[in-house]
Amino acid sequence: METKILEVQDLNKENLKAAMEKSDDIAQAKIDASLEKVDEAAEIIKNGGLVAFPTETVYGLGANALDEKAVGKVYSAKGRPSDNPMIVHIARASDIGQLTPMLSSKIIKLVDSFWPGPLTLVLKKKDNVPNVTTGGLDTVAVRMPDDPIALELIRKSGYPIAAPSANISGRPSPTKASHVIADLDGKIDAVLVGGDCRVGIESTVLDLTVDTPTILRPGIITSEDIQAVIGGKVQMDPALILNRPRDESEPAKAPGMKYTHYAPKAQMTVIEGERGNVKKEIERLKALNERIGLKVGVILFEEKDFVVAAHEFFARLRQLDDENVDLILAGALSDQNEVGFAVMNRMLKSAGYNIARV
Ligand code: AMP
Ligand code: MG
Numbered sequence: 412m413e414t415k416i417l418e419v420q421d422l423n424k425e426n427l428k429a430a431m432e433k434s435d436d437i438a439q440a441k442i443d444a445s446l447e448k449v450d451e452a453a454e455i456i457k458n459g460g461l462v463a464f465p466t467e468t469v470y471g472l473g474a475n476a477l478d479e480k481a482v483g484k485v486y487s488a489k490g491r492p493s494d495n496p497m498i499v500h501i502a503r504a505s506d507i508g509q510l511t512p513m514l515s516s517k518i519i520k521l522v523d524s525f526w527p528g529p530l531t532l533v534l535k536k537k538d539n540v541p542n543v544t545t546g547g548l549d550t551v552a553v554r555m556p557d558d559p560i561a562l563e564l565i566r567k568s569g570y571p572i573a574a575p576s577a578n579i580s581g582r583p584s585p586t587k588a589s590h591v592i593a594d595l596d597g598k599i600d601a602v603l604v605g606g607d608c609r610v611g612i613e614s615t616v617l618d619l620t621v622d623t624p625t626i627l628r629p630g631i632i633t634s635e636d637i638q639a640v641i642g643g644k645v646q647m648d649p650a651l652i653l654n655r656p657r658d659e660s661e662p663a664k665a666p667g668m669k670y671t672h673y674a675p676k677a678q679m680t681v682i683e684g685e686r687g688n689v690k691k692e693i694e695r696l697k698a699l700n701e702r703i704g705l706k707v708g709v710i711l712f713e714e715k716d717f718v719v720a721a722h723e724f725f726a727r728l729r730q731l732d733d734e735n736v737d738l739i740l741a742g743a744l745s746d747q748n749e750v751g752f753a754v755m756n757r758m759l760k761s762a763g764y765n766i767a768r769v
Pocket of ligand 1: 495496497498533534545548550551552574575576613616627628
């Protein structure tokens with residue numbers, strides 16, 4: 412199949428403001444052209460096709476969440492295991508009622524505070540949400556993304572859009588349109604080519620179907636942020652606290668937890684320990700491996716720039732793959748900070764939990 416490349420302007424607030432001030436006709440024309448491309452993409456979704464689109468977290472691969480056949484195509488295009496459920500994206504908070512019978516003051520407070528934004532809520536599902544969308548679970552994960560193109564696409568298609576990350580299953584998540592094209596060109600109907608994703612790691616996933624709200628996937632919205640809004644206790648799923656390979660005898664609560672994830676082509680090792688030692692060890696291992704002719708890539712973020720690390724991590728993995736490095740040496744970040752913890756969650760998975768302590 413030929414994948415349509417639909418270029419769109421990043422419709423951020425500045426662009427919109429410029430266009431609204433009628434003086435800027437060029438900006439207005441660009442926005443009109445973008446909206447036409449979104450119309451085209453929405454038609455594809457309506458007709459049961461697949462469209463990749465930008466969100467503030469990572470690029471998503473979207474299909475009509477209520478159309479079993481369309482959702483089935485997402486699994487095959489990505490090579491995603493069919494029991495790994497998808498997040499359903501909506502454009503208006505009030506549309507949550509189409510997907511779940513749950514409505515509580517907690518949900519309303521969270522939606523009010525964090526939507527549109529990178530927080531996904533796991534809720535009891537209504538019968539109209541097909542089992543393929545939820546990987547056979549009786550719960551549904553819902554989020555309203557904070558990206559004007561994504562919101563416009565959902566609104567115009569008229570359906571909630573099921574969208575996992577727009578990568579081949581197991582590869583690093585896509586934070587640029589070029590990553591999507593590298594993985595899915597020829598396998599999906601269209602890509603809305605917008606700007607780079609602002610956040611760079613996937614949304615925080617919060618399970619509200621249990622007594623104590625539980626984070627199943629850490630992200631830039633932290634347990635503290637959530638606690639400040641709903642009070643009470645918010646816990647990390649114990650499988651995350653270990654931040655180590657899962658014990659296979661335990662069932663995974665977020666089915667995504669049990670699969671190999673984010674893996675670069677190169678062999679990867681995470682170096683953990685006191686910062687100075689980590690830097691020295693990376694230098695030592697780099698020199699050692701280069702001496703025997705290996706190409707070595709290094710990922711070492713400033714220790715306190717957790718948000719920057721989140722923004723850049725996946726793109727850096729893909730860049731090193733493009734440079735054909737044989738080995739990636741990555742410096743661990745402090746997991747005491749919850750955004751650092753969220754990045755470490757991805758870093759350890761992408762290294763297949765191959766860790767050297769110094
Ligand atoms: P992705 O779209 O690739 O970011 O993956 C979506 C993530 O959300 C996966 O880790 C899923 O396991 C998780 N998820 C989606 N729906 C549910 C659900 N109903 N219950 C628990 N986790 C979910
Ligand atoms: Mg994914």
